Amino acid sequence: MPDPAPTRRVTTRLRRLATTALAAVLALTAAPVAPAKAASGSYFYGTYTSLAGTRDYHGYVPSTYRAGTPMPLLVALHGCTENDVGFDLLTGLSALAERRGFLVVFPDQSILANPAQCWNWPLSTNQHRGWGEPSIIAGITNLMRSRYTVDAKRIYATGVSAGGVMSVIMGVTYPDLYAAVATVAGCEYECDLLQLRSPDQAGLDAWREMGSRARPVPVLIFQGTADLVVPPSTAGRIAGQWAQTDDLAIDGVDDGDVTATPSLVERGQVAGGRTYTHKVHRSTGGTVMIEQYLIDGAGHVYPGGCSCSLYGDPSGPDASNLSWDFFLAHPRS
Structure with a gap:
């Protein structure tokens, strides 16, 4: 089929080349002093x-990558009114990938699919395996696996807001592809905006969607307490959904292997920045399955994100580094 908008696509390619080059410069200048x-x-x-469908993407290969030596892969999903390059600048993930040694890819939502560049998560077709945008994101992930030597047990996904x-x-x-996930100002599976359905029901639906591939998936949650877009209580709903999903995924029985009640609650503060509450949910076997960071006074932002972005909050805990610490502790078994 002929391209319905060839001029638009050429312009988009030129914009992406320019913005990716800018991202490279900013990422490297933002990184700490390091060897040449x-x-x-x-x-x-x-x-x-x-x-x-069709989606653009960009990514980063660190200098430590060697073909034949498996390296972790992170898939990073931007929020509404953003694009892949903007999310890279906001999170600093390419610079982090260089410092900590992992591959990262940023899928880009098309303005033809959503004028505000939101991922279309409310649509039922985008909530199931093999359909819609999940299949596209998984396809980009597997494309990276075909082009680079990726550690199959260390593939992760993160995102902000719609991402x-x-x-x-x-x-x-x-769950057979992604070892663990992180969500910033996100929502539980089959997001119930009116909060009429229990997190347990969402957890049951998620487990059923996993089907024969069901396995407990570790999840990291960030949420600002002053978020006017996503109700702060949503963090607890995400934790509740995953507690139920992971509980069922362990042995197929709803028997409290993982619960929505955290086993550890502690207070923390970023030096010169925001205070936060950190909650940890462990399985009965002692494995950390869910962590939450509830950040006092933070709005609909990316914690620790670059001040160069409207969505950055440098005074918050460093979500990018904390996410990578969490991911490294949770390879797929």
């Missing part, structure tokens, strides 16, 4: 097409 080889990583970009909702969906629909 730390600047020799490389950015890439491309377009993925399947029966479900945070999608990261939860990816953990539910592809």
Whole structure:
């Protein structure tokens, strides 16, 4: 089929080339002083097409990558009114990938699919394996696996806002692909905006969606207490959903292997920045399955994000580093 908007696509490609180059400069200048080889990583970009649709993406390969040696992969999903490059700048994930040694890819939502560039998580077709946007994101993930030597046990997904909702969906629909997920200002599976359905029911639905691939998926949650877009109570709903899903995924029985009641609650503060409450949920076997960071006074923002972005909150805990610490502790078994 002829391209319905060739001029738009050429313009988009030029914009992406320019913004990716800008991202490279800012990421490297934002990184701490490091040996010369730390600047020799490389950015890439491309377009993925399947029966479900077409999406652009860009990513970063750190200088420590060696073909044949497996390296972890992070899939990072932007929020509404953002794009992949903006999310990279906001989170600093390419610079972090260089410092800590992992591959990262940023799928980009098309304005043709959503004018505000939101991932279309409310649509039922985007809540199931093999359909819609989850299949596209999984397809981009598997494309990275075909092009680079990826550690299959250390593939992770993270996202903010609409991307945070999608990261939860990816953990539910592809538990055999993603070892663990993180969500910033996101929502539980089959997000109930009116909060009329219990998190336990959402957890049961998520477990059923996993089907024969069901496994307990560790989840990290960030939420601001002054968020006017996502009710702060949503963090507890995400934790409740995953507690039920992981409980059932362990042995198929709703028997309290993981609960919505945290086993540890502690207070913390960023030096010169925000205070927060950190909650940890462990399985009866002692494994950390869910962590929450509830950040006092934070709005609909990315904690620790760059002040160069409207959605950055440098005074919050460093969500990017905390997420990678969490991911490293949770390879897929």
